[in-house]
Amino acid sequence: MPRQSLNFNHDIVLKAEEEFHKLKEGKLAIQLRAIMAFEDNTAEHIAKIFKVSIRTIFRWIHRFSKYGIEGLKDQPKGHYKPKLTEDQKEQLKTWIINGKNSNDELIHWTLEKLKADVEKIFGVKMSTMALWKNLKKLGLTLKKPRPIHHKADKEAQNIFKKNF
Numbered sequence: 001m002p003r004q005s006l007n008f009n010h011d012i013v014l015k016a017e018e019e020f021h022k023l024k025e026g027k028l029a030i031q032l033r034a035i036m037a038f039e040d041n042t043a044e045h046i047a048k049i050f051k052v053s054i055r056t057i058f059r060w061i062h063r064f065s066k067y068g069i070e071g072l073k074d075q076p077k078g079h080y081k082p083k084l085t086e087d088q089k090e091q092l093k094t095w096i097i098n099g100k101n102s103n104d105e106l107i108h109w110t111l112e113k114l115k116a117d118v119e120k121i122f123g124v125k126m127s128t129m130a131l132w133k134n135l136k137k138l139g140l141t142l143k144k145p146r147p148i149h150h151k152a153d154k155e156a157q158n159i160f161k162k163n164f
Helices: 010-022 026-037 041-051 053-067 085-098 111-122 128-137 152-160
Strands: none
Touching: 026 041, 026 053, 041 053, 085 111, 085 152, 111 128
8 A cells, every 4th residue: 555645835844934933942953953964964965954054054063062052052142331321311301300401490301402411411422313212211202382372462371271
């Protein structure tokens, strides 16, 4: 009796690759398998099977021989240190919430004014986008004042207000 044929299509491969990427240590297992396969196979053959470059195979072997299993694990990536300290961020937050600058003067903050004060007081040069992102992380947004017409009668407006 002949063996039953397996219905194999590209969808199975895609599904297997998707499941592989979900595994936490799956990449490590693949790297170890590739290193073990190097004993009986060429680097070109292994690279083709594992869908990596030949250079990657040699890099895995080198890192494993030098550092062991720890050499195959992904190393943490570096990040830029924040320009503002936590104390400076808190001071920035109080300036904005109180609507006062470093000299305790009332001020309507704009990003440009805030940027200038940060540079003057803290000695930190920042772009407006970086400053805006810091404010966003602090849970703050800049508000725009209501427009005031130059011919408006302030007395009449104050009388009209509910809480005046």
